[in-house]
Amino acid sequence: MIKIIDLKKYFNSKKVLDGVNLEIEKGKITVIIGRSGEGKSVLIKHIIGLLKPDFGEIFLDGQDITKMTERELNEVHRRFGMLFQGAALFDSMTVGENVAFPLREHTEMPENDLKNIIIEKLRKVGLKNVENMMPADLSGGMKKRVGLARAIAMDPEIVLFDEPTTGLDPVMSDNIATLILDTQRDLKTTYIVITHDIPLTYKIADKIAMLHEGRIVEQGDVDYMKSSPNPILRQFLEGRSEGPIKVL
């Protein structure tokens, strides 16, 4: 469904992505792992067109999104949902308005139906009676869940997750992992998750790709990755500070 070919991105002279090649299958959960600051968010922002690459292509159903006009990208965006690292809820709006936002912007849905959808989506992420709260009054986990509700409000084909569990306690992390699986299972949506949370990865991934020094160093299903002898992957998955990955 999505094919990333030799993607390169530099900030000033700093090399962040150095030739990423990755294929993302339709209806699967692809987890991209890597250390903090490796460029995972940069990669995901390229997929949704927020950043333009210095080199390389990203094909979505055969169309290169890096060469699209704003108008075409706008159309593509309707097929996407995204959960940001900090949830990125609009803090001038209530929780309900946040979830309803994409619907209000893109559909002529009557207010009553809208209300029902809000309640339904919030219920899907395990929230009740929070529609009239402001984002500032929510906990980190609740914010993430509202963000997820908003990301899936339009029933998108592809949902991107930027570190959905970072900053959450293990119980909440597991809850989020369950939510991701639950929401994906219904519609067989394509999910792309970037994280450095290994338990989450093992729990949800259909495919894992490891990003290291600007490249995908290893990819495969959970079993393959678990048994791969690649020292970089081993060090990362086992969480050791000694090894080929240099701690700066």
Add this chain to the structure above:
Amino acid sequence: MLKLSPEAKVGIFVLIGIILLVYMSLRVGGIQFGRQEGYEIFIKFDSVAGLDKDASVRVAGVEVGRVQGITLQNNKAKVVLRISADVKIGRDFTAVLKTKGLLGERYVELVPGSPNAPSIEPGGELTRITTYTDMDKLITILNDVAVDIKKVSGSLANVLGGTEGEASLKNIVTNIEDITERLDNIVKTNDEKFGTIMTNFEAFSVLLKEKGPEITDGLQAVSDNLNEVIAENRDTLKDGFGNLKAATAKLGDTMDTINKLAKNVEPKIDESVNGINSIVKKIDKGEGTLGKLVNDTTVHDNFNKTLTGINSYLGKVESFKTFIGYRGEYLFDASDTKSYLSLTLQPKADKYYLLEIIDDPRGKKTTTTTDTAVAGTTTTTKEVKTSDSLKFSVQVAKRFKDLALRGGIIESTGGVGMDYYMFKDRLRFTFEAFDFDKKRNPHLKAGLRFSLNKYFFITGGYDDFVSKLKLASPYLGIGFHFEDEDIKYLLSSASSAIPKQ
């Protein structure tokens, strides 16, 4: 409290803004004269510099319309006025371009004429115009004045013209010539004597220079000389006064001649007086420009100011001034007052001659030894005399900006001095050195002088402060000085206070 939506709040807010805007621009815009209201008349001006479209049109200061438009027609400015319908503009109204306030805008003032004159019909022209800016106005008036003066002098010329007048004038001139000649003679005769005085003075100053310690003697000689000069010239002076008397008598004769002349030309003078009278009457009525000039107080005031200005300018050129002054300085150590009577002759602003007579209580202590031989025995009397209590100074001074240097005779001896002026001449620092004598040290004096007003000043300082005779003393004094003009004024007012007999 009523909860308003953002839309409602913004709506109310904008409404307030619009109301304020409409209110303010209507207030400021004044009453608008609509295109349909009123009627148009036009005026042709030579120049309408500074006049704008929509400028106001006023009668007696009341706005009656606006300037509708200004166009150029045959090199003249055609100004179309829109006058409100209820105002009638007479044919004999005069249009004047005026300026509102000190720095204000230009507007058209229509000055009413007689109440019976027919009014201008819509579309008609107002032909009577007075154009001037304030400066132009003044120049125009001055021109007219010049013409009037010419006329007056012309009629006077007529009166004094003719053979008869000419003869009388000749007579007058001859008489005046005579008088001048005599005066000249008087001066000439006395000139010689003055010459002698000056020669003596010269010798005296040479003496001063050469013989420091003998100066006192020299001065003695000078005063003797002066006395002699006066004695010698006593007769000549008498002659001079005689001549003056004669001259006065002749003046009397001259006056007679003039009187006679006047009688001869009396009828003609009458005529011209009549002429002047009629002019004056016209002026009084305010007719003609001169009339306006006389009747317009602002012009009058301007004129006065101008004259004052000119006077002050001339005054600066003719700056010959004479001052008479007096000051008394109380010497603390001597417990007595030293008085100065001074005459300042100032031919130029930066140069003056200072003549002073000084009454010094300490004078100069001289010891006189008198040998008296009485019947073979010689008695030697030693007498300590405070002589020369009366001294004089003659100095030349030159001023360089704030510093004046002077020198000459100071207190009957040679000396120099300097004055430093501060605060626009109100404060003066003075230093003098004179009576150079090795034994006693020179007489040094330093002090300050502060002018209280034009006439009075106070002074203070230290006198003779390096004296070996222990004459050093602080002093404090007060004084005054008058310019000759002030004196004249004082005298005349004093004399006018005395009833005439």
Add this chain to the structure above:
Amino acid sequence: MRELFENIGKWAGRVVSAAGGMALMLFQAILWLFVPPLKLRNTFRQMEFVGVKSLFVVILTGAFTGAVLALQSYNALKRFGAESLVGPTVALSMARELGPVLTGLMVTGRAGSAMATELGTMRVTEQIDALYTMAVNPVKYLVSPRILSGVLMMPVLAIITDFVGVLGGYFVAVKMLGVNSGVYIGRTVDFVKPQDIFDGLIKASVFGLILSLVACYHGFNTAGGAAGVGEAATKSVVLGSVLILVADYFLTSVMF
């Protein structure tokens, strides 16, 4: 030495790119105004924020400025016996210069900085990115309403400042300094033309454009977390104020 030139080059580059960025943003914002649907709700919210909520500070500023103007010009004009010109001095200064300029500066300080902070926060918390990924154009949604409200609300605020300023001047001149009230109003009406007020309002409108555009630009281009947000607010106030004063000079030279 080389470093110096490099720094100058960088600085020049930043100035040029800022100017270009602002021009582009203005262009887009104007373009998006004509693409329906118009974000009316956002626009009214911004109008309320820029206009209604600035009312108090603007009234305060206007009243005291008028009062000070009256006091100062009275002292100066008294020497020429021209106390009657206090009214026109106050009214003309307010209408042509001080009304628009002071309102502009106050609104820059109040609303401009708030705009930059809000947009800056939205940028660093990825809310702007979120808008974009939800197929909502951030310029249309955030920038156009703000610029529009700046352009529309500034003249309203300026006319209120003018009015309150004249009132303040009137109070000081007439009630405190004893200038004749009829003379004060009469001279004011004589000297001030409607055009003076209108020109002042046009200025105010331009200032509204400047301050909202500068604030939006800096907010949009915030980087570096909370510190970056603060910096964006500061920059937008400084640049906004400076540009208002510079623009005032040119507008004045064109208008009067």
